[in-house]
Amino acid sequence: MLVHRSGSARGRRFAVTGILLAAFSLVSALPAQASSAADTPPRGSAHMGMGVLEHDGRQGTPVPGDATQTEGVDVSSHQGNVAWSTLWNSGVKWAYVKATEGTYYTNPYFAQQYNGSYNVGMIRGAYHFATPDTTSGAAQANYFVDHGGGWSRDGKTLPGALDIEWNPYGAACYGKSQSQMVSWIRDFLNTYKARTGRDAVIYTATSWWTQCTGNYGGFAANNPLWIARYASSVGTLPAGWPYYTMWQYTSSGPTVGDHNKFNGALDRVRALANG
Numbered sequence: 001m002l003v004h005r006s007g008s009a010r011g012r013r014f015a016v017t018g019i020l021l022a023a024f025s026l027v028s029a030l031p032a033q034a035s036s037a038a039d040t041p042p043r044g045s046a047h048m049g050m051g052v053l054e055h056d057g058r059q060g061t062p063v064p065g066d067a068t069q070t071e072g073v074d075v076s077s078h079q080g081n082v083a084w085s086t087l088w089n090s091g092v093k094w095a096y097v098k099a100t101e102g103t104y105y106t107n108p109y110f111a112q113q114y115n116g117s118y119n120v121g122m123i124r125g126a127y128h129f130a131t132p133d134t135t136s137g138a139a140q141a142n143y144f145v146d147h148g149g150g151w152s153r154d155g156k157t158l159p160g161a162l163d164i165e166w167n168p169y170g171a172a173c174y175g176k177s178q179s180q181m182v183s184w185i186r187d188f189l190n191t192y193k194a195r196t197g198r199d200a201v202i203y204t205a206t207s208w209w210t211q212c213t214g215n216y217g218g219f220a221a222n223n224p225l226w227i228a229r230y231a232s233s234v235g236t237l238p239a240g241w242p243y244y245t246m247w248q249y250t251s252s253g254p255t256v257g258d259h260n261k262f263n264g265a266l267d268r269v270r271a272l273a274n275g
Helices: 002-038 084-089 110-119 137-149 178-196 206-213 266-274
Strands: 070-075 094-101 123-129 161-163 201-204 225-228 246-250 258-262
Touching: 070 266, 084 110, 094 110, 094 137, 110 123, 110 137, 123 137, 123 201, 123 266, 137 178, 161 178, 178 206, 201 206, 201 246
Parallel strands: 070 094, 094 123, 123 161, 161 201, 201 225, 225 246
Antiparallel strands: 070 258, 246 258
């Protein structure tokens, strides 16, 4: 009987120890879960190339500019008030400024950035960060045009750009199938053209485009490609586009913002502005 009681006590001690270890493991896991939720950025904070480093990485050293390419920059609220004269003097001749995101955000620095780049002589345009999981493509195109994304034939305004890339707030493809994503993009592009008379530029990365649209090639005939790849070359382009119009080659360019190369001399930048 004594041996039996001793064994029962020992079993109870093992059971209690197991429960405590399980509880400790559960508690230990909680901070990591909380940290993961805390790592999700606030709505509105997205910007061009936000997911490129995380998903595509940085491969090689970007090639230096040459006479057939024209340096550009893109900025958002993260850059605040931009020293445009410094950028102009460094050789930057064109710029894109984040205007909107979804149908819930406008860039508070938009006026300083959009007008400031124009005032120093740059050819500039506006871009929209797409969130296909929040509202329709048409709704976001209208919101974009109504909040700075329009176009005018003044020789210094580029057509609006659709920034369609990794979702910083959740699932990479915004919970959409490939065909649904293509439909959403088409909805945005058609609405933008109906409002402005211009075909919007598409900014994306080949890896995201392949994953989330099935490497759809149907927009290449009308919509200029702005490719994001932080490497020594642009690499493989999305289906349908035989060449890129713009290349975002680094997120850490001089002064501020992501830096880009236009695939042509300055007169070709003006040609795109003039339509």
